[in-house]
Each structure stands twice: as C-alpha cells, then as structure tokens.
Amino acid sequence: MIKVENLSKQFKQVEVLKSISLEIKKGEVVSIIGPSGSGKTTLLRCLNLLETPSGGSLQINNVHVSFTGKTPSKKQKVDVRQFSGMVFQHFHLFPHKTVIDNIIEAPLVVQKRNKQELVREAEGLLEKVGLLEHKNQFPEQLSGGQKQRAAIARILALKPDLLLFDEPTSALDPELVGEVLTVIQELALEGQTMVIVTHEMDFAREVSDRVVFIADGHIVEQGKPEDIFTAPREERTKKFLQKVLLKRA
Amino acid sequence: MADFKWKYLFNVEIAIDSLPFILEGAWQTILIALVSLVFALILGLFVALARMNRFIGLSLPARLFISFMRGTPLLVMLFILYFGFPMIGIEMQPLTAAIIGISIHFSAYTAEIIRSAISSVSKGQWEAAETLRMSYWQTMTRIILPQATRIALPPLSSTFMDIIKGTSLAMVITVSEMFYRAKVVVGQTYESLTLYILVALIYWSICILVTLLQDYLEKKANRYVTA
Numbered sequence: 001m002i003k004v005e006n007l008s009k010q011f012k013q014v015e016v017l018k019s020i021s022l023e024i025k026k027g028e029v030v031s032i033i034g035p036s037g038s039g040k041t042t043l044l045r046c047l048n049l050l051e052t053p054s055g056g057s058l059q060i061n062n063v064h065v066s067f068t069g070k071t072p073s074k075k076q077k078v079d080v081r082q083f084s085g086m087v088f089q090h091f092h093l094f095p096h097k098t099v100i101d102n103i104i105e106a107p108l109v110v111q112k113r114n115k116q117e118l119v120r121e122a123e124g125l126l127e128k129v130g131l132l133e134h135k136n137q138f139p140e141q142l143s144g145g146q147k148q149r150a151a152i153a154r155i156l157a158l159k160p161d162l163l164l165f166d167e168p169t170s171a172l173d174p175e176l177v178g179e180v181l182t183v184i185q186e187l188a189l190e191g192q193t194m195v196i197v198t199h200e201m202d203f204a205r206e207v208s209d210r211v212v213f214i215a216d217g218h219i220v221e222q223g224k225p226e227d228i229f230t231a232p233r234e235e236r237t238k239k240f241l242q243k244v245l246l247k248r249a
Numbered sequence: 250m251a252d253f254k255w256k257y258l259f260n261v262e263i264a265i266d267s268l269p270f271i272l273e274g275a276w277q278t279i280l281i282a283l284v285s286l287v288f289a290l291i292l293g294l295f296v297a298l299a300r301m302n303r304f305i306g307l308s309l310p311a312r313l314f315i316s317f318m319r320g321t322p323l324l325v326m327l328f329i330l331y332f333g334f335p336m337i338g339i340e341m342q343p344l345t346a347a348i349i350g351i352s353i354h355f356s357a358y359t360a361e362i363i364r365s366a367i368s369s370v371s372k373g374q375w376e377a378a379e380t381l382r383m384s385y386w387q388t389m390t391r392i393i394l395p396q397a398t399r400i401a402l403p404p405l406s407s408t409f410m411d412i413i414k415g416t417s418l419a420m421v422i423t424v425s426e427m428f429y430r431a432k433v434v435v436g437q438t439y440e441s442l443t444l445y446i447l448v449a450l451i452y453w454s455i456c457i458l459v460t461l462l463q464d465y466l467e468k469k470a471n472r473y474v475t476a
Contacts, residue, residue: 050376081382092377096395096473106381109391138473158381 001026001083001193002047002162007056007067009042009217016042018217019056024162027191031204031225034214035240040197043214044164047195048084049077060084061161085160089167091151093139100126100135103154111158118157125153129183145176149183156187163187165196169203181207201244205229213237260443267434267444274427275451281347281426282413288352289412290405293359300364311360318357324418326350331422347419347426355412362404366397399470406463410456417452427451 002024009017016039024030032040045051047058053067063079065072072080094102103122107113126132129149131142139147148168155163165184169177181203188194188207198204204211205225212222213234221234232238299311318326331346341349370393378388420429431444438444 048380050379077379078382081380084380086376086380088373088377090373092371092373094374094377094392096399105391106378106383109387110382110384140474155381 001028001061003059004047005057005059007043007046007053007058009039009046009051010054016217017046017053020214020217020219022212022219024193024195026161026193028209029188029192029194029196029207030210030212031208032195032197032212032214033199033201033204033240034220038215039217040214041166044086044166044195044197047162047164048086049080050086083160084162084164085155085158087148087152087155087163087165087168089170091139091144091147091171093147093151093154095139098136098138099131099142099150102139102150103157106154107157122153122157125156126150128156128186129153130179143176144172145179148172148180152180152183152187161193163192163194165194165198167197167199169198169200199244201229201241213240215240257440257442259446260440263434263438263440263443264447267438267447270434271427271430271444271447271451274425274430275455277424277426278413278416278428278452279455281344281351281416281419281424282409285348285351285355285412285416286409288348289355289359289408290363292352292356293363296356296360297364297367300360301367315357315360318354321354323350323354323415324421326354327418327422343419343422343424346422347416347424351412351415351419355408355415358408358411359405362401362408363397366401367393369400370396399467399474402463402467402470406459409459413455413459414452 003022005021007017007020007022008015020039020043022043032043034040042051046053047060049058049065049072052071054069055067057064057066058080059065060080060083063076063083065076065080093099094105097105100119100122103125104115104118107118107121108115123132123135126135129152131146131149131153134142134146134150139150142150152168168184169180172180177200181200184194184196184203185207196204196208208225210222211225211228213220213228213232213236215236220236221228221232228237229241232241296311296314299307300315302308302311327346327350330341330350331343334340334346374392374396375388378392383392416424416426417428419426420432423429427448431448435441435444
C-alpha cells in the first residue's frame with residue numbers, strides 16, 4: 001500500500017531522517033516507537049507530505065513521488081493525500097463547528113456529497129466512537145478523550161485507505177487514554193491499515209502487526225511486537241525499552 | 250466669570266430647528282461610513298493575504314501600500330483625489346472621492362487587523378484542513394476566517410468608529426455630510442457652539458450604536474468558546 005525508499009529529511013543543518021526505507025501492506029498495523037527527537041513524528045508527517053522529505057521516494061497505491069528538495073506540487077500533495085488521513089496529538093478539531101459539522105465538513109465541501117446522507121453516515125461514525133449524544137456540542141465542551149475520538153470519526157468520514165496517528169494519546173490525561181486506544185483497536189480489528197507513532201508500549205505491543213524502533217533518524221530494528229519487546233536484538237533498542245519500562249515500574 | 254454667556258452655550262431652539270437638516274447629513278455620514286467600511290474590509294482582506302504571501306512580488310507591494318496609507322493623513326489623501334487628480338484628467342464627484350479616499354486609507358488598518366487575526370489561528374487548523382483534503386480557499390473561507398473574525402471584531406469596531414468620525418473630513422471637499430451641514434447652519438445663525446455640540450452628540454450616539462452592534466456580534470462569535 002505504501003512504500004518509502006531512502007527517505008531523508010533535513011531541517012537546516014540537522015538531518016532528522018537518514019535514508020529510511022519502509023513498506024506497509026494493506027491491512028497492516030505498524031507502530032513506530034523510539035526516544036523523543038528520534039524522527040518518528042517527522043517520518044509520519046512525511047508520509048502525507050505535511051513535511052517535505054529532502055530525498056528519497058514515496059509510493060502510495062499507484063501514486064509515486066520522488067523528492068529532490070523541492071516542495072511537491074499541489075497535485076502531488078492531493079494525489080498522496082487522497083489515500084491517507086491523519087490524527088494529530090492535539091486533535092485540531094474545528095472549534096467553531098459542532099462535532100457533527102466537524103465530521104461532515106470535508107466530505108461536504110471537498111467531495112460535494114449529499115448532506116443528508118453525510119449526516120446519517122456521521123451519526124454512524126459517532127455511534128462507533130461513542131459520541132452520538134455529543135453530536136451537537138462544540139469541541140470545547142468535550143474532554144480530551146472525546147475530542148480525539150471525534151477527530152478520529154472526522155477523518156474516517158473520508159474513508160482513508162491509510163490512517164496515520166501522531167501520538168494520539170500523548171496530550172490526554174491518563175484516565176482518558178484507554179477510551180481512545182479502544183477505538184483504534186477496533187479499527188485494527190476491522191482491517192484498517194494504520195501507522196501509529198506512540199509512547200504507549202503496552203498498546204503498541206497489543207495492537208500492532210509490526211513494531212518499528214527508530215533512533216537518531218534510523219530504523220534501528222523492526223519486527224513482530226513479541227520479538228521487539230521480549231527479545232530485542234540491538235543494544236539501542238534494549239536500552240530504550242529498559243528505560244521506558246523501568247519508568248513505569 | 251461675570252461675562253460668561255450661558256445663553257450661547259446651547260441654544261435649544263436653534264438646535265431643534267436645525268435638527269432635520271443636520272440629521273439628513275447624519276444619514277449621509279452613516280451611508281459614507283458603511284460603504285467605506287465594506288470596501289475597506291474587502292480591500293483589507295486582499296491586502297492582508299498579499300502581505301502574508303511568501304511571494305515577494307505580492308508581499309512587498311502590500312507592505313508599501315500599508316506603509317503609505319498609514320503614513321499619510323486622510324485629509325491629504327482626500328485633497329489628492331479631489332483637487333489633485335483633475336490635473337491628470339481624473340475628475341470625480343465629491344462623494345466618490347470621499348468614499349474612495351476613506352476606503353483605501355482605512356483598508357491599510359483593516360488589513361493589519363485581518364492579518365494579525367488570521368495569524369492567530371493555530372497552524373494545526375491549517376494542517377487538519379490540509380489532511381482533510383480541503384483547498385486553500387476552502388480552508389480560508391470555512392475554517393480560518395470564521396475563527397479570525399472572532400478575534401478581529403473588537404479592533405474592527407474601533408476602526409469603524411474611526412471611519413465614522415473620519416467622514417467629517419469629507420466636508421473640505423464639499424460633501425454635504427453632517428459636519429458640513431453644521432457649518433452651513435453656523436454660517437446662517439452664528440450659533441457655533443450649539444451646532445458643534447449638537448453634531449458631537451450625534452457622532453457619539455452613532456458610535457454607541459456601533460458598540461451595541463459589536464457586543465451583539467461578539468456574543469454570537471463567541472458562542473463556541475466556553476472559557
């Protein structure tokens with residue numbers, strides 16, 4: 001479904017991503033873990049061109065883009081994004097629109113679809129994420145967990161082939177993390193292709209088909225969650241897991 | 250204080266007699282102000298967008314325009330348009346000159362207000378809209394501007410009051426707005442203090458109406474904000 005080859009990203013003098021190659025198949029759930037500043041979020045943002053990679057190439061379905069340092073054209077961005085959707089750490093719901101209007105906004109104005117039909121669909125999505133009774137509230141009236149669930153419903157309305165999650169629970173109070181993870185887990189069970197940048201190790205272990213460990217802009221190692229978490233091969237991975245798992249104990 | 254002339258402070262009879270004539274001018278004042286506000290907002294929006302554009306061919310002229318308009322008195326602008334432009338063959342009605350002068354002068358101020366309001370909407374809103382596949386204009390009109398409006402309302406109301414008061418300068422190019430008419434009545438009755446106090450009170454009243462409108466619009470715009 002998506003394939004990146006030798007992807008690199010440079011911010012001024014700093015090389016954030018160094019020749020990353022990664023392929024994700026349809027229906028696969030891939031978690032990206034690693035220390036902060038390792039380039040996880042940058043990689044994720046490169047996948048739908050919120051950041052412009054400095055080099056390498058990206059292929060998603062039948063769309064292929066090579067990077068030479070230039071900003072991709074509008075058409076390239078549109079082509080890449082027609083298949084993907086992003087869930088942000090800080091939700092970025094539209095505060096001036098009610099929950100249901102947030103969800104129908106893009107299909108309504110971008111895809112010019114019928115409003116009644118969209119409202120019905122949106123209500124279905126809200127039911128799925130457990131927010132149907134909040135459909136007429138404004139985002140500010142919701143808790144963090146509810147906001148993130150609404151943001152997930154909003155992007156699902158576009159039926160993206162690939163869903164990208166950028167630390168979806170990092171901005172939440174601890175007691176609200178579970179409700180968001182449950183929703184993501186359900187999506188995994190439905191076969192949604194997902195890439196999740198996360199610090200929730202238990203969750204990554206449970207939900208992923210594959211875990212990718214990134215440090216200093218490299219993929220240090222990747223594999224089945226059982227292998228990565230119980231028998232990491234690389235010293236760097238061991239150190240990182242020791243640190244995060246120790247902090248929790 | 251013995252020769253303080255109380256009776257000239259405010260001659261109620263003259264005030265009442267001249268009121269219909271003055272109020273007709275007040276109507277002119279409001280009309281010029283409203284039309285100028287609309288033009289200043291539209292022009293200001295485009296100047297603001299140009300000013301924020303990464304392309305220097307757009308941002309530099311916008312910067313220059315704002316700098317020039319803010320750096321020149323409205324009175325001078327009106328003189329250039331009405332008395333100066335005929336020299337190069339461009340003649341216009343006093344009312345036209347007044348509306349053009351006031352609109353472009355204040356568009357520099359509205360442009361800066363709109364620019365700061367747009368910049369204050371978080372970058373995440375743009376990114377969210379982008380990943381939802383919305384275009385620049387869809388994002389601008391449906392996501393950014395509605396949020397920017399809320400922030401821009403108080404300073405825009407102040408600018409609107411400046412516009413209302415600024416219309417009084419149009420008298421120098423013979424527009425028969427309220428202040429011009431007050432001068433006419435003074436010429437006939439010599440009741441200068443009465444007439445100028447009268448128009449001062451009417452300007453004030455119009456501005457109070459603007460404040461009420463601002464309160465109403467702010468309440469509406471703030472309905473989604475809980476804090």
